[in-house]
Amino acid sequence: ETGVTQTPRHLVMGMTNKKSLKCEQHLGHNAMYWYKQSAKKPLELMFVYNFKEQTENNSVPSRFSPECPNSSHLFLHLHTLQPEDSALYLCASSQVIGLRTDTQYFGPGTRLTVL
Amino acid sequence: AQTVTQSQPEMSVQEAETVTLSCTYDTSESNYYLFWYKQPPSRQMILVIRQEAYKQQNATENRFSVNFQKAAKSFSLKISDSQLGDTAMYFCAFMGRRSQGNLIFGKGTKLSVKP
Numbered sequence: 001e002t003g004v005t006q007t008p009r010h011l012v013m014g015m016t017n018k019k020s021l022k023c024e025q026h027l028g029h030n031a032m033y034w035y036k037q038s039a040k041k042p043l044e045l046m047f048v049y050n051f052k053e054q055t056e057n058n059s060v061p062s063r064f065s066p067e068c069p070n071s072s073h074l075f076l077h078l079h080t081l082q083p084e085d086s087a088l089y090l091c092a093s094s095q096v097i098g099l100r101t102d103t104q105y106f107g108p109g110t111r112l113t114v115l
Numbered sequence: 116a117q118t119v120t121q122s123q124p125e126m127s128v129q130e131a132e133t134v135t136l137s138c139t140y141d142t143s144e145s146n147y148y149l150f151w152y153k154q155p156p157s158r159q160m161i162l163v164i165r166q167e168a169y170k171q172q173n174a175t176e177n178r179f180s181v182n183f184q185k186a187a188k189s190f191s192l193k194i195s196d197s198q199l200g201d202t203a204m205y206f207c208a209f210m211g212r213r214s215q216g217n218l219i220f221g222k223g224t225k226l227s228v229k230p
Contacts, residue, residue, distance in 0.1 A: 031216055033216060041222065042119070042206075043206070043218075043220040045217060048215055048216045056216070094216060103148075103150070104218055106159060106160040106161070107159065109160075
């Protein structure tokens, strides 16, 4: 395990449910990321937070709502999802150095299934 | 827009032999970073090796080395003395030096190491 943890590891939800994914990093980083990994597609960056401020929203539907209360924690709130949202959701973190971000370190992911 | 292409969806290699995974990318930037990440089956994505574009010397990490050809926009990964534990998906990724952590991934190469 790296210093990035994610809970839960597996989640099954109906389209009308509301759930949240949690990510925590123990690396002292100040940037955090959400990615979506679907079969046969490249990893897709969803959101970026630097020092708790959202700096990137990669045209993600509003049924995904991120929250970053501090530099160590990142949440992804889910509501009224669609079956095509089933995927592995990966969290990552990195250091921000000046105007550039450093290497990203990934968590184990949450395997989400939407019924 | 930057793109990353991995032209080999699957590869296999015999244990103890050498294998090379291909990656090409497209960018108009001159300063950037390139990465190879490894994702073992049902396990966490981990960084294998990183290359900074302004460095001419190819990066090396133990049995892993890269062949970085900046003019050709090519970034291949060589794995020497392949081990069973090297079986994984391998992702090539690009990040512009001034990007806000926007890491762009290829679709991946599934490597199987056979005993």
